Amino acid sequence: MVIIEAAGAGFSAGADLLEDLPEDFDAGREIEERIKPTFMAIMNAPKPYIAAVNGGAVGVGCGLAMACDLTLMASDGFFLFAFAGLGLAPDGGTSWHLVRQIGRKRAFDILTGGQRITAQECHALGLVNAVVAPDELSKAARERARNLADKPWRGVAFAKQAVGQAALLSVGDLMSLEARLQSEAFASEEFRAAAQAFRSARP
Template identity: 40%
Template sequence: MSNFEKINYTLENHVATISLNSPKTMNAMSKQMRLELKQVIDTIEADKDARIVVIRAEGRGFSSGTDLTEGLAGFDTIEEQILQEYKPVLMGIAQSKKPYIASINGACAGIGAGLALACDLAIMSDDSFIYLAFAGLSFVPDGGMAHHLVSAMGYKKAYQAFLETARIKADECLQYGFVNKVVETSQLDQATKAWAEALAEGAPLAQRFGKEIMRGVHTSTVEETLDLEAKIQITCSTSKDSASAVNAFFKKEKPVFIGE
C-alpha cells in the first residue's frame, strides 16, 4: 500500500484510515486520487482485519472538489469521467459491508462533499463547512449530491442552497443530519480515532447487515423492509457472535466479536 501518491493508508486496531493527501491543491480530486481511492476501497473490502473505515484529509481542507486543472483527464465527456471513475468510488462506499466515517476539516466542496456524504457516518470540525460550488460554475450537483441534499434538507431548501452556492456551516450540517458530531478543530483527529475504535469493537455482522437494510429504506415499503429484516435476522441470530454475545450478556461480561 506504500505506492500511493495522492492518499495515505493505515490499518490499526481494526480501523482502516484513508487520508486524502494533496494539501497543495486542497485535496482536489485528481485522476490519480480517484484511481487510488478505488484501489484502496477494494483492498479494504477484502481485508477481514479492517472493520471500520475512516476517510479524512491532510492539510487545511477536506477537498476542493474535482481537480479542474486536469479537464476531462482523458475522457471524451464528463459523464464518462463521473461514471467510470467517481461512481465506482462512491458506490464502493455505499455498497461496502463496512461502516465508513467521514472526518471533515475545513472546506468540503463540490464532489468532495459527495465523497464525504457518501459515508455512513460523519464527524466535522466546528470551523468546517460544505460548499455547494456547482451553480457558480454553471454545473449541476454531481457525485450524488442532489440525493444527499434533498434527503436531508427537503426539496425547497436544497434547491435554494444549490442556487445560492451555499456554504453550509458545521452547526447547520449537524442540524440537517449531514454529520453526526461536531467537535473543536483541535479535537477532530482524536475524536475520530476514539469513535472509530469504539465502533470497531462492535459486531461486524450487525454493522454490515444493518447498513444494508437502512441504506435501502428510502426505496422500500415498510413491508419489504420488515421481510428483509426477518430474513437477515436468521443469519445474525444463528451466528457465533450472537451466541457469544448472549452468553456474555448473562455473565455480565463484555462480548468479543469475530465477525462470524
C-alpha cells in the same frame, strides 16, 4: 472501519477547474467510470466508512462526505455546493443525499444558493453527526471507529445494510429484509457468544 480524512488544510476542493483538460474530456464519463464506482463501493461495503471533514468540502467532496456512514466535521469546516454558480449540474450523489436528508425545497435552495454551509448548520440539518474542535477531529473519528469495532461485526454490517436500503424499499420490503438479516444473525455463533456474555453480566 475506514476513516477518510485529508492530510492538508481542507477535506476536498472539488474538481480542479484550472486543470488543462484534453479536448475529448467527457465529464459524464469521468463520473460514471471513476466517481460513481468509488462512492457506491463506500455505500455498499459491509464495513462502515467515517468521514472526518476538516476545512472545506466543496462540490463532489460533499458527496464523498455524505456517502460515508458517519461524518464528523471540524468546527471551522463547511460544505460548499458550488455547482450551479459554475453552470454545472450537481454530481457525486449530492442531490440524492440532500433530498433524502432535508427535503426537496431545502435541497434546491442549498444547491442553487452557492453559500457556505457552516459546520453548525450542517449539524442542525443532519448532514454531519458531530462538530468537534479542529485539533480533536482525528481523535474523535478514531474513537467512533473503535466504538464500532468493539461491537459484533455482523450487527454493524446489518445495520448499515438496513439503513442503506431504507430509502429505496417500501416499509414492507424493508421489514422482509430485516427478517432475513435477523434469521442469519440468530443462527450465528457471534450472536450466541454475545447473548451468553449479556446474560452473564446481568446481576
